[in-house]
Amino acid sequence: MYLRKLQRFLAAMAAVAMLAACSDDDDNARLTLEGTTLFVEGWGVTATMHFTSADLRSISLNSVPKGWTIEADLPTGTLTATSPAEADREQSDRSGTVSVIGYTMSGKSIIHKLQVGVVSKEDLVSRQANCMVLTSPYTVYAFDPTLRGESGEKLATAEVRIVWQTAKELVRELRFDGTTATFYIDGEKDDVVPGNALLGAYDRSGKLLTTWHLWMTSAADYGEQTYAGGRTFLTLNLGAARNANATPGEVLGSFGCFYQWGRKEPFVGPAAYDAADGADAKMYDANGETLYLTHEASSPETGTAEYAAAHPTTYILGTEASGYDWLHTPAAEPLWSGERKTANDPCPKGWRMPSERDFEALRIVDAAAGKESQYGWYLTDGTATAYYPGAGFRTYLTGVVQNMYNPVSGVEVPRPWTGDYWTAGTQGRLSSAFVFWFDAADPARSGTTPSEWRRRADGMQIRCVRE
Known part of the structure; x- marks a missing residue:
């Protein structure tokens, strides 16, 4: 009897010791991948990645994309991924995310996500x-x-x-x-x-x-059109996802970025296509954390080109002292030009800011047929026709996006909409914008203004022209 009790006691102690050893192993267990992506340059191509580990009993892969062959070798610390064959590409996943799972001595798991792709x-x-x-x-x-x-x-x-x-x-x-x-x-x-x-x-x-x-x-969506005067424009706004207005989502996607006159750094647009509450679209940092625009009043310290360039998420508000320009002291050289591309020009290679003359021939295709839901106009110069969204503008006083129209009657309402597009034209502290508006009371009275002088601390859309 005593011997059996002693045997049971020793077995229990051995089990406890084993559990303690496993616990110690779990404390030291690790699995570290060389990166978060494993890419291959072609179909039927193999690539490898190294990983390091400690105190793992096994490693496995889960959720392997369709058509891929992925293997993990624990002794050599090597991950191998082979993309689907060219003949199988239509039935396979071009990219996807696989779970790399390492199991500790006690059966616990360490999981890493790895993206693979051609x-x-x-x-x-x-x-x-x-x-x-x-x-x-x-x-x-x-x-x-x-x-x-x-x-x-x-x-x-x-x-x-x-x-x-x-x-x-x-x-x-x-x-x-x-x-x-x-x-x-x-x-x-x-x-x-x-x-x-x-x-x-x-x-x-x-x-x-x-x-x-x-x-x-x-x-x-990214294309170009040549207008009657010989000037070639992009077919969509700078920063836009598309150029369409069949749905609210398409309207919002057509807006593009907003710019203060003379700054090359873009600002996001509104969160909603009608800019109903003035909220901004979402921004995130490298870690996926939400970012927000900040606002600073123009001053001798903040109202400089150097400060603006160093603070690309700061919207610089106009003040009476600055003439409602974001620059407190005017720049010695034009920051934007309609004749040549400047160092601050926000357009892609081969494109530049339009001059105040480039929009002169544009007219609304059919103002009387306009409706609030299209949030913009189809404009033509008799040769080319393009959709121009009415995204409103960021006001120089608050930096908030507002979308209102101001027809001849002087009536201002939060909605429907107005289109405001910067040109490179300047006049003292003001700069020229191509503007159009929707008149809700009588769409036929809607109109365009090829050159309207505006405050440079406003934030507007841009439609680039070919150099």
């Missing part, structure tokens, strides 16, 4: 500018962040960061090797995920040196 590579150096248009999905893009805009001026860039983006993980895998920056743009249904982002170059002290606007839009 990607292309695209070099942006030949079209590097303050704004770079990205129309290719599933692509790793490269550019030179040691150069400012299109000037070729060298920068002491030590780091490249995401300043803001309009969706979480819109820009992925941003890396800088001291010479070249690369980043990945995903796709949906074989089209680019639309949106906007701002990248910043920083020196070793953390000072922001310059920024680049990344504009993701569908290749089907």
Whole structure:
């Protein structure tokens, strides 16, 4: 009897010791992947990634995308991914996310998400500018962040960061090797995920040196039209996802970014197509945390081109002392020009700000047939016809998006809408805008003004013209 009790006691102690040992092993267990993505450049192609681990008894993969072969070898610390064969691409997933699961000695799990995908590579150096248009999905893009805009001026860039983006993980895998920056743009249904982002170059002290606007839009929407006067315009607003107005979502997507006159840094538009409450569209940082625009009144300290460039998420409000310009003291040289491309021009390579003359011939196709729900007009010069959304503007006093019309009667209402497009024209402290409005009481009285002098601290839309 005593012997059996002793045997049971020793077995229990052994079990406790084993559990304690497993617990110690769990405390030291780890699984670390070399990265969060494993890309291949083609169909039927294999790529590998290394990982490190400790005190794991096994490793497995879950939710493997259709058509992919993915294996993990624990002894060698190697992940191997083979993309679907070319013949199977129509029945397979081009990209997807797999769960890499390591099991501890006690059976607990450590899980990492790994994206795999068939990607292309695209070099942006030949079209590097303050704004770079990205129309290719599933692509790793490269550019030179040691150069400012299109000037070729060298920068002491030590780091490249995401300043803001309009969706979480819109820009992925941003890396800088001291010479070249690369980043990945995903796709949906074989089209680019639309949106906007701002990248910043920083020196070793953390000072922001310059920024680049990344504009993701569908290749089907990104086009050009030549008007009767010979001027060629983009077919959509700078920063727009599309150029359509069949649904509220399409209307909102057609708005694009907003700009204070003379600044190259874009601002997001309203959260709703009718700008009902003045709320801004969402912005996120590199970690997916929500960002918000800040507002500063123009002063000798804040109302400078240097301060604006260093604070790209700050909307600088006009004051009486600044003449309701965001600049407190006028710039010595024009920040924008309708004759040549300036260092602050926000348009992509090969495009520039329009002059105040470029919109002169545009007229509403049929004002009497206008309706509130289309939130814009089809405008024509007799040769080309294009949809121009009425997105309203950010007011120079508060920086809030408002969408109102002000016809001859002087009546102002929060809705329907007005279209406000910057040109490069200047007159003292004012700059020229192409403006149109919808008259709810009598659509036939709606109209256009090719050149209206506005406060430069306003934020408006831009439709770029070919250089």
